[in-house]
Amino acid sequence: MTRFSASVHGWLLLLPALALLALFTHFPAAATLVDSFWSTPRGARGSVFIGLDNYQTMVEDPVFWTSLVNSTWFALGTIPLSIALAILMAVWVNDRIAGRTLVRMAYFTPTILPMIAVANIWLFFYTPQYGLLEQVLGAFGAPSHNWLGSQSTALICVIVVAIWKEAGFFMIFYLAALQQIPPHLAEAAALEGASRWTYFRRVQFPLLMPTTLFVLVNAVIGAFRTIDHVIVMTRGGPDNATSLLLFHLYQVGFSFWDTGYAAAITAVLLAILASLAFSQYFFLERRIHYR
């Protein structure tokens, strides 16, 4: 086989995946960017080129800024906590404990439930007066609180649901990674008299770094992508307290039918995600030890 035919062969093998990616990912992304410079067509009025007007609208849109801030808090709230919880759970169920399979299954259950169902269940957890949370807190004599219905707590409630849902999923990756760590490292550490904490910090955690990067990228994307529970639980309320960026985007696109402006928000969202993913690879890649 010549070099030329070999490379043709290679491209042909790539073609199906490449075609799908181009058709459903790259082309829409590029088209969105183009659309964001055009006005929204309405009825008989066609679309005209308006330059940066849609971006101007965005800067002046208070709900956009609220949503951006909310999304940032949502990401900062869910990502570190769900990853920490995932590691903790993975280390815990990696050991030989009684009922290990049962515990693993219990941790993983939230992941296999559909988010819509989960959100409906949590809706009743948070219900004032007879909700689970109220009953537990009430038993300790805490005052009643309308969790989803007040601006100060609604976003936190939404964050908790996301953590509960995601942590089990990330645990699976950590569990798989932990089982790849050769047992002789643990034996060596034991011989040296290293404590459990030192072993985790000096051996397990560094070896888990590739997994952490993978999970981190997924978590960041997930934090900007999950809005199902917002739609079910609060519809962005009260007064935009739980409006996340993607939720706002959905409203602008499919409730207000302002597709030009929605394209501009999409472009910004894509830019945020792309820069986050790149910086993660750029900064963390160098500190990761791949075997």
Added chain:
Amino acid sequence: MRRRSVLGGSAALAAGLLTRPALTQGAVEVSFFYPVAVGGPITKIIDGYAADFEKENPGIKVKPIYAGTYQETIVKALTAHKSGTPPVTSVLLSSDMFTLIDEDAIIPFEELAKGADDAAWIKSFYPAFMFNSQTGGKTWGIPFQRSTVVLYWNKDLFKEAGLDPEKPPADWAEQVAFAQKLTKREASGNASQWGIQVPSSGFPYWLFQGFTTQNGVELMNQAGDTTFFDKPEVIEALQYWVDLSRKHHVHPPGIVEWGTTPKDFFERKTAMMWTTTGNLTNVRKNAKFDFGVAMLPAGKRRGSPTGGGNFYIFKKSTPEQRAAALKFIKWITSPEHAAQWGIDTGYVAVRPDAWETPAMKKYVADFPPAAVARDQLPYAVAELSTHENQRVTKALNDGLQAALTGTKSAEQAMKDAQAEATRILRPYKR
């Protein structure tokens, strides 16, 4: 329409595949999108209607397509419209009329129904339902599944509180007075039972329109290009709602979830609730106590907004399809079928003569609360509907929630909402 290709491309593709006209043996096919917003085997009932209609009208094929919630249905219908193959007819929110007109998606019924009996047909519906169906002298929608807000009360709890269980509050003052008697507190100060609940999640504007109508004020004009959110009567109405929880402490603080409110009522956590007549069948099934249904209490007058869905006919259809769709709509809104639909679902039958049919008379005799919504219709007004409807509505919703959670005063909240609505509606004022 390449510019629309990105948003909802796949939805349009799916909808397009579903609605491609398949003309076999000269039969006219009428595709028909409908949403389901209440409990029960609605899809089965609709399929049954379509089959019955086809039997009586050979040569017309009605293809009902269940399209999800109201919101999902309009998303599918409009993306299909933009891709060139919308359904011939669809049931969509009556308040989406201006959106559909602005998208140039629908045609007025006057273009199709030109005869004298057609004019009489359009006049045969309750006028309250036509407010949301007509603008600029034309009829754009035909009422089908419509509802209003009513008050449900727990007769057992009324008895316990020493109130007459057969007498619901008649006006605003009584509503507060009754609710005060019905609110129970534990030693810790936590309420174990509230007097009244008016849901405020999702679409608080709809329930708020109950308060504003009772206070004798409209929220918008019929042309749909002006709103009156900052009128003193509107602010007063909001203050009354806010005071229920903040001043009188008879209503839960913060936002009350629409979805859990019926459950709160079943669990005896609230003695009275405001919700749609569409919940009637649900309450009848699940309330383990004697309950009553009443018109909303009067302020300066009685009042409630109407809500629910209308039939629309889409522009991108052939004359034969339009004629066939009109025939189907006339058939399904005939007195007998309107009555049957009301009985099957709990929606308000949309025309007076439907209530004179034997089936409906029997139903009302068995279950008198079913007639409350009908009796309230003379006091009912149009649901808030303007150009850029969802955007304007959101401005109001945000303001209402800000006032109810206490981050803004009622006055400030309504002034901000009005400023935002005025800004959004500026292009539509000529």
